Amino acid sequence: MPGIDRDVGTAAALKPSEGSVSEKDFEELVLRLHEIQAVKFGSFKLKSGLMSPIYIDLRVIVSYPDVLRRVAEVMWHQVSGVEFELMCGVPYTALPIATCMSLLHSTPMLMRRKEVKDYGTKKAIEGAFQKGQSCLIVEDLVTSGASVMETVEPLEHEGLKVADVVVLIDREQGGAARMASNGLRLHSAFTLSFIIGVLRRHDLVSEQVAADVKAFIAGNQTFDASAPKPAATRPKRIPFEERAQLAQNACGKRLFELMARKRSNLAVAADVGTVQEVLRIAEAAGPHIAVLKTHVDIFDEWNSGIAAQLRKLAEEHDFMIFEDRKFADIGNTVVSQYGGGIYRIADWSDMTNAHLVPGTGIIDGLKTVGGPKGCGLLLLAEMSSKGALATGAYTEKVAEAAVANQDFVMGFICQTPAKWSTQCPPGLIHMTPGVQLASGGDALGQQYNTPEHVIGSGGSDVIIVGRGIIKAQDPGAAAAEYKEAGWAAYQLALQS
């Protein structure tokens, strides 16, 4: 972007210094905003329930092209020294402003969807972009900064870099401080104080109203800089080697050791129809994975000879086998389902998983079979599919059950353990399905997050990838790519 390096922020917003926009233009725009009733005085109930002596409604500017254009120009002026490649407006009021800036200055724009579609591409961010590109956030009005953060998150989730936010009006109620605490610079064209100052000078507000607005700003701050940031309370991530020492379940310990040794936190979901295919996937992905996950009941045949072939590949390539059986019955029944039948799951898999819907008897039942064989159990704490019911209090109960049964429970199948598992012992492992290199979903409710998101802010340890690998032209190469992405995300999480 052209321009000079400016000292930006709310204070700088009062004194536009150079370029095609003058101080007079700023003042005139304030008067025009007042004229079209985008800025009103009285007694107004805000969304928060608070009564405010000032009301700002910038939605009206779409009806005044001269105002929209001037708004776009003063906001562009505020970021004249900032480097960015793309812009994204916060829905909805800022979208026409961002569009206008984009057109006036030939800068590409992105759009964030407020509601992600259930069909088609299911993208949260629309437009053409590449990971690593820098994106400026465009917003009309900042109070607490919460709406801005809702737009920053999906952009960062897509691998875009966000460092700057431009806003027409900063209400001076803590938005700038909140942005700063999230590493964002806020560039505002106007502060409320500036607007009040201009309107006072032109005798468009009384001294009393000006004083009321000032008192309102001072008394309604949304950001407490002294409050600890949630991230600061999050325990530091512990390396897999150390967690192996803390694991109380032998299988969990082996998996931590394997991941550290192989530098892989990737599990492949070998959801293929034939035994030949599963062996082919195990052979191709084997060098890159920590775990091969199966659904044995979707293979076209099964016997102990096939199980032995799979075990041989597991030894050769140093991976473990996870049968994703999702047991969900009473203790007595799961004993037979796990140890017997045609699949004899406990004979060849290192780990399996279960829902906690029937209560903890399911853990006791499975333990009688898997415990003596050195197997581990993963409890389903959350699911990746849309509308999944395993949330909130249920997830908390699953965490409690895992903590109480660490001799057999090695960890969880989950989505965002950062939200509920930070107090769980570090010897428990978190494995997350619903992972692809780009976020999205399928037609039947599956939802995908990226390895960076799952391991980074999600707080998980292992990515489970199915179609991203098995449907690739070269599953071996795809597994190598996911291995790199998963491990890089883990390394980054250790440093943060």
Ligand SMILES: O=c1ccn([C@@H]2O[C@H](COP(=O)(O)O)[C@@H](O)[C@H]2O)c(=O)[nH]1
């Ligand atoms: O919440 C869950 C639990 C398990 N899965 C299983 O993971 C894989 C995902 O496959 P993709 O092809 O990567 O979608 C599959 O075996 C599921 O049964 C899950 O997706 N979500």
